[in-house]
Every structure is written in structure tokens, then in C-alpha cells.
Amino acid sequence: EKLNEGLEKSKSSFFGKLSKAVAGKSKVDDAVLDNLEEVLISSDVGVATTIKIIDRIQERVSRDKYLGTDELNQILREEIAGLLSEQEHGNYESLYIPEGVKPYVIMVVGVNGVGKTTTIGKLAQQFKNQGKKVVLGAGDTFRAAAIDQLQIWADRVDVPIIKQKMGSDPASVAFDTVQSAVKKDADVVILDTAGRLHNKVNLMNELTKIKRVMQKVVDDAPHEVLLVLDGSTGQNAFEQAKQFTAATEVTALAVTKLDGTAKGGVVIGISDQFKVPVKYIGVGEGINDLQIFNKYEFVDSFFN
């Protein structure tokens, strides 16, 4: 329900444009395909993924000469769902942690302003709602505001936060955080990291060091490297995905701000191009506005 409300803008826009693309046509021809291509591009699906989708539809058109426009929706829906990867745990209701992993360590990466802190706060709340013990780590030591913002969320959710003063070594904060989590017998660690995109080598070194140091306390930490992307920023989100996946092994995506954009197609393109599953989507500023990504629901919110 909330998803549909949240995605109303993407949906009406995508579907509206799509309807226009096929208006007055009874069968899928070159003009329809051209219009469709435009709709996909303007919804920020991205060029490579758009071409892939158009190629597949063209293939079906040439196979089935009289493909009707009514069938186009169904085919698009199938093709798009096929390109989206999501976490395979089959539970869209509550956050999932593999059994026997404790503490489960989530390292959150992404540039400033994408909604990293908010996403951490929302995750902390949802884990807490499940009765899980959560510890936050203020690993973005580069900006005082980042530490303060995370503190505000820690207070709001009422979970402990491990922090040091601005300018301290993020790896040292990461170490303290996992150590404290083990001592507290916590279930989940959510570690913030610096959100500046300096050069690739620095980013890689910083994230590698944080991982290495955490592994001194928890062997296989981090269990999840969650890249947060702002779904309303189109090509910037693509670029950030490219940089972060090159710098570290990103295991999951959180795509934020899908409530306020006509460009939800970015989820499709990024998921296809980087082969990283979308795990969460942000559909508002409130503490409950984080949802577990369900690709069928997402695709249907575009087409229904």
C-alpha cells in the first residue's frame, strides 16, 4: 500500500508515458518501439539496459508478427522483472539475518546526501522492532555533522552508538564498534562510513582497512556491504554505483527517495548493470519509510 503511494509518481509517470507511446496503435511497430525507448531513457533506466529491453521486445515482435500493444505491457513486465535482482530470502515483511551470525555486521557506504544516515536509522528501528539488539558505529569521521546526525538517529531509535571525535581513524571507530557489539552480545552492527568520493584508490584503501580491522574481532565481517544510492539522481547514481563497486565488494543496494521521483527506472538499470541485488528502497523521510525490495511488487507498481 505504502509502496504504491510512495511510488505513485514513478508509476503514473512511467505508465502515463508508456500509454502515450502506444496510443492509437494496435500493434507494436517501429514507432512504438522508438517511443518506448524514449520512455525508458527518460525514466532513467539507462542506455545499456534500455537497449537490452528494446532488443528483446524486437525479437519477440519479429517472432510473433502481430504482437499487440496490450501484450506489450505483459512482456515489458516480464523482461524488467527478469533484469532486476533482489535478495533471495523470500521474506518481504521483515529484515532478514542469516541464522547463527552474531553480530551481523552491515557496512554502509555511499556519498553524502543520498540518505545514508536516514537509511541506517530506519534499519536500526526495524531491527529493534524485531527484538534485535543493535549497535551503530559513526565511521564517517570526516564530517562532524555526520557524527551528530547519526547520534540523533541513535537517540530517536534508542540504540547505542560508538563514536570518536571528528578526524579520528574510521577503522578505529569500526574496531571499537564491533568490539562493543560483541561485549554487549548485540545482534546487529550498522557502521556508517565516510561519504566523500575521493579518488578510487583512497576509497578502496579506506574501506579495505575498515574491513581488515573489523575482522580482527569478527572473522567474516562485514557480512553485508550496503551501498546507498539516491534514486532521484539518475546518472549520478549510476556513476556512484560504478565507483563503489570498483572500490569494494558491494553486496546489496538501498535505493532512496523513490517517493519523490519520476525516475524509478534507475533501479532497473543499476540492478542490471552492476548485478548487485536491490535489498531496500526508501520511500519517504519517516522512520518507517524503508521497505524490503520486492521486484514483482515494484514492477507492478509501474504497470498497474
Ligand code: GDP
Ligand atoms: P546522508 O548525507 O547520506 O547521510 O543523507 P541523510 O540521511 O542525511 O539524508 C539526506 C536527506 O534526504 C534528508 O533530508 C532525508 O530526510 C532525505 N531522505 C533520505 N531518505 C529519503 C527517502 O527515501 N525519501 C525522501 N523523500 N527523502 C529521504
